[in-house]
Amino acid sequence: xxxESGGHENVGARWRPTTFLLALPSLAVLVGLGxxxxxxxxxxSFWSFDPDTYWIKPAWSLASYAALLExxxxxxxxxxxxxxxxxxxxxxxxxxxAATVVGLMSGPRRAALLLALFTIPFFTSGLVRAFAWxxxxxxxxxxxxxxxxxxxxQTPVEWLLFSDFAVVLxxxxxxxxxxxxxxxxxxxxxxxxxxxxxxxxxxxxxxxxSTIVLPLVMPGIVAGFLFVFVVAxxxxxxxxxxGGAGASSISIMINxxxxxxxxxxxxxxxxxxxxxxxxxxxxxxxALRLSRLFESLGI
Amino acid sequence: MSFDSIVxxxxxxGRLLFSAIxxxxxxxxxxxxxxxxxxxxxxxxxxxxxxxxxxxxTWYLALLEDRRLAGALEESALVGLGTAALATPIGLSxxxxxxxxxxxxxxxxxxxxxxxxxxxTMEGLGLSxxxRVVGLTPSWVxxxxxxxxxxxxxxxxxxxxxxxxxxxxxIAAARDLGAGPMRAFVDITLPxxxxxxxxxxxxxxxxxLNEHARAYYLVGRQNTLPLYMFGAMNSGASPTIYAFSxxxxxxxxxxxxxxxxxxxxxxxxxxxxxxxxxxxxxxxS
Numbered sequence: 001x002x003x004e005s006g007g008h009e010n011v012g013a014r015w016r017p018t019t020f021l022l023a024l025p026s027l028a029v030l031v032g033l034g035x036x037x038x039x040x041x042x043x044x045s046f047w048s049f050d051p052d053t054y055w056i057k058p059a060w061s062l063a064s065y066a067a068l069l070e071x072x073x074x075x076x077x078x079x080x081x082x083x084x085x086x087x088x089x090x091x092x093x094x095x096x097x098a099a100t101v102v103g104l105m106s107g108p109r110r111a112a113l114l115l116a117l118f119t120i121p122f123f124t125s126g127l128v129r130a131f132a133w134x135x136x137x138x139x140x141x142x143x144x145x146x147x148x149x150x151x152x153x154q155t156p157v158e159w160l161l162f163s164d165f166a167v168v169l170x171x172x173x174x175x176x177x178x179x180x181x182x183x184x185x186x187x188x189x190x191x192x193x194x195x196x197x198x199x200x201x202x203x204x205x206x207x208x209x210s211t212i213v214l215p216l217v218m219p220g221i222v223a224g225f226l227f228v229f230v231v232a233x234x235x236x237x238x239x240x241x242x243g244g245a246g247a248s249s250i251s252i253m254i255n256x257x258x259x260x261x262x263x264x265x266x267x268x269x270x271x272x273x274x275x276x277x278x279x280x281x282x283x284x285x286x287a288l289r290l291s292r293l294f295e296s297l298g299i
Numbered sequence: 300m301s302f303d304s305i306v307x308x309x310x311x312x313g314r315l316l317f318s319a320i321x322x323x324x325x326x327x328x329x330x331x332x333x334x335x336x337x338x339x340x341x342x343x344x345x346x347x348x349x350x351x352x353x354x355x356x357t358w359y360l361a362l363l364e365d366r367r368l369a370g371a372l373e374e375s376a377l378v379g380l381g382t383a384a385l386a387t388p389i390g391l392s393x394x395x396x397x398x399x400x401x402x403x404x405x406x407x408x409x410x411x412x413x414x415x416x417x418x419x420t421m422e423g424l425g426l427s428x429x430x431r432v433v434g435l436t437p438s439w440v441x442x443x444x445x446x447x448x449x450x451x452x453x454x455x456x457x458x459x460x461x462x463x464x465x466x467x468x469x470i471a472a473a474r475d476l477g478a479g480p481m482r483a484f485v486d487i488t489l490p491x492x493x494x495x496x497x498x499x500x501x502x503x504x505x506x507x508l509n510e511h512a513r514a515y516y517l518v519g520r521q522n523t524l525p526l527y528m529f530g531a532m533n534s535g536a537s538p539t540i541y542a543f544s545x546x547x548x549x550x551x552x553x554x555x556x557x558x559x560x561x562x563x564x565x566x567x568x569x570x571x572x573x574x575x576x577x578x579x580x581x582x583x584s
Contacts, residue, residue, distance in 0.1 A: 022396035025389040026411050026451060033448045034414050034422070037429035041421075044428065055431075097320040104306045105314055111304075114321070116559045121328050123502060124551040125509040127525050128544040131532050132331035135338055135346065135541075142334060173327040180324070192305050205310035226416070234418020237511060241532065251420040251512070258424075267428070270421040281416055285409075 038274060045267035056263050064268035073253060073269070080250045083164060083239075084232035087171040088179075091228045092221060094172070095179035099220070100213070102180075103187025104195070115184060122177040130170045130241045137161040137169075137242075166242035171232050178231060179224035185293050186220025219288045226284055230277055332548055339541035346538070358542035365539065371527035375508055377439045378523060382446040383503040389447075390454025390499055391492075394462045397455075415452045419512030422448065427516040438519035445513040450503035457502060461495025462488075494565035498558045505551055 045064055050057035068074070102114045121129065136142050137160040144156040159165055190213070198208045214221075236251035243249075248256075250273055257266045284290065306314070337348055342355035362368060393411050397404060414422070426445050427437070435441055465488050473483040489496075511525040518526055524547070531540045 019396055019399040022392045022399065023407060024392075026393035026396070026455065027407075029389060029447060029451055030410050030414060033426060033444060034417070037425035038417070038421070040429050040432070041425035094320055094324050097317040098324045101317050101321040105304045105317065107304050112563060116556070117325060118328075120552055120555050120559075121332075123505045123509070123555045124332075125525065125528075125544070125547050127509070127511055127528055127532070128335070128548050129332055131528075131540075131544060132335040136331045136334055140347075169327070173331070176324055176328060195305055199306070199308065205306065205313040209313065230416050230418055234420050234512065236420065237529065240529075251418070254420060254424060255515075263428070266424060270424050274417060274421050277416065277418070 038271075041267045042271045042275075045264055045271045047264055049262060049264055054261055061264075064262075064264040067265050068268060068272065076248045076250060076253050077272075079248070080233060083167060083171075083249075084229050087168050087175065087232045088225055088229045090168065090172050091176055091179040092225050095176060095183055095224055096214075096217075096221060098176075099180050099183035099187060099217070100209070102184050103190075103217075104213070115181075118180045118184075119177055121174070126174050126235075127237055127241075129174055130238050133166060133170045133173070133242055134161060137166055161242065162244045162247075163242075164244070164247075167238050167247070170238040170242045171235065174238065175228045175231055178227035182223035182227065182293055183217055183220035186217040186223075189293075190216050219290055219293055222284050222288050223290045223293055226281055226290075229280075233273060233277070335541060336545045336548065339538075339545035341538075344538060346541075356542075358538045359546065361539050362542055362546065367522075368527065368543065371522045371524045374439055374521045375524040378442045378446060378514075379504040379507040381439070381443040382450055382507040383500045385443070385447050386450040386454040386503040387458075387496060387500045390451055390456075390503075391458045391496065393451075393455040394458035397459060398462055411455050412452045414448050419449070419510070420516075423513035423516035426513070430517070436519065437517060439521070441517040441519065442514050442523060443507075445517045446503075446507040446510055449510060449513060450506045453506060454499045454503050457495050457499040458492070461492040461499075465491045494561050498562055501554055501558050505554060509547075509551065 044056055046060050046062065047056045048059040048061050048063070068077075098118065102111050102118070106114060134141075138144070139156045139158070139161070141161070143160060144153075147153045148156060194212060194216075195208060198212050199205075203211070234251060236249055236255070239247050239249040239252060250269060254266050254269050257269065334348075338346060339358060340354040340356070341347060341349045342353065342357045343349065393407075397407060397411075400407060423445055426448070427441070430437075430441050430444065469491075470483050470487055473487050474480070478486065509525060511529065514523050514526055522530070528540065528543065528547075531537070531543070
């Protein structure tokens with residue numbers, strides 16, 4: 001791969017074919033392994049199950065899409081979207097102040113340290129982080145033990161674990177990096193003089209924050225919002241490890257459908273989710289030009 | 300470059316409130332894992348904390364005898380190294396292409412980053428179906444393919460950040476002095492990007508090592524670590540799973556911390572190089 005990345009282009013766009021060659025491997029991966037499989041999946045969601053091969057056959061049908069509304073599947077869709085939206089809202093409410101501490105209220109050293117601390121969990125096992133909440137929130141976990149020994153409650157609180165509360169808490173804790181980092185990137189694009197000027201002219205902190213900072217970091221907030229929502233809609237492990245008995249999510253529903261080898265229905269569920277997410281992301285990108293966020297990285 | 304925070308004066312409670320929320324974020328991100336780590340040092344079969352004098356590595360030593368774990372570790376290492384070895388050069392290549400582009404840069408970047416915005420379950424499902432039709436048997440190869448898609452956007456961004464530290468004028472100077480494009484790339488660009496390329500490799504490896512949703516659909520006979528762990532977590536956990544979780548977390552955090560320290564070191568080094576010292580300027584003018 002390195003052979004073809006000659007770096008000719010660093011001097012200027014003299015030799016167009018090189019640019020194309022350099023772009024080719026990543027485009028091949030994204031298109032060949034990303035777009036095409038998703039498009040095939042969308043197509044196959046209109047095919048039918050083939051009992052002879054235990055796979056699918058090209059008999060066009062809308063049966064899978066009709067089945068989306070059966071067996072309480074619509075409820076699972078709405079519940080997943082609801083929990084994801086709640087997770088996203090809480091994450092954003094926490095992330096804006098946290099990112100402000102990094103972007104506005106810390107010197108360079110502390111900002112770098114805080115940013116590292118907010119980023120590191122992203123590279124650790126989400127499974128372990130979800131599992132750890134079981135020990136903390138369980139009937140005899142730290143929280144319940146503390147509540148009982150402080151006399152706040154008489155018996156352990158049951159709804160802490162295996163509940164929607166636990167699922168949302170687990171997801172918020174897991175996906176905070178997705179919410180915080182884009183806002184920090186947005187802060188890097190703010191001219192410091194603008195903030196100093198507003199403070200010099202007598203604006204109080206809250207006036208400055210709401211009229212200058214919030215509008216300027218809005219693309220970061222929306223980007224973080226989207227990232228968190230996307231992963232929260234798609235995840236299954238928090239629901240499986242922390243959710244109550246019978247709790248479901250779209251991903252768990254897909255796995256259940258696959259267990260009875262109903263491939264077209266699984267494809268239909270996934271296709272609907274991906275399509276809705278694409279619409280959501282496109283609208284947000286149109287409105288806020290999210291790709292500009294990366295300019296603050298100097299790229 | 301200021302060495303103070305931007306907002307310094309009175310904040311009508313803003314600083315206090317925001318710092319408290321930042322502390323709350325760090326607490327929910329780190330406290331449960333810290334508790335798990337301490338609990339994993341408890342030698343008793345019953346879960347809970349013990350005084351530090353009784354800390355023991357009993358369960359960590361028990362890990363060494365777990366054969367299924369060894370198999371999963373081997374599979375994950377294979378997939379992680381394969382993923383990182385592919386994602387790093389392809390990400391670098393994408394970054395170089397982005398740098399060289401004059402038109403359609405925004406679209407190219409969006410395409411490269413798009414894989415971040417598809418949930419793992421849907422991506423894994425689609426990919427497994429497509430690979431099945433192509434006739435590829437599920438194995439470490441199929442997981443590696445899925446993880447390449449997942450890690451490539453991150454590898455490309457890390458390379459882009461590194462490339463932004465390589466000034467076009469430096470390359471132009473090398474070219475003026477007679478270096479061919481390949482020579483300039485190998486002698487100037489690559490060394491300046493060294494820390495970023497290492498981070499790119501390590502991040503891709505860690506992201507692959509801890510990825511669960513895609514691997515679930517693409518796995519062959521041999522489980523990867525997260526799949527093995529998920530099974531163990533849901534089947535009346537033996538204390539070894541705490542030790543194992545603890546080991547995974549400690550190793551991941553240590554590796555990322557080292558990489559971050561290396562990146563920070565390179566950045567301050569790079570800043571010294573890029574900013575002409577006043578003395579130099581005096582000589583030339």
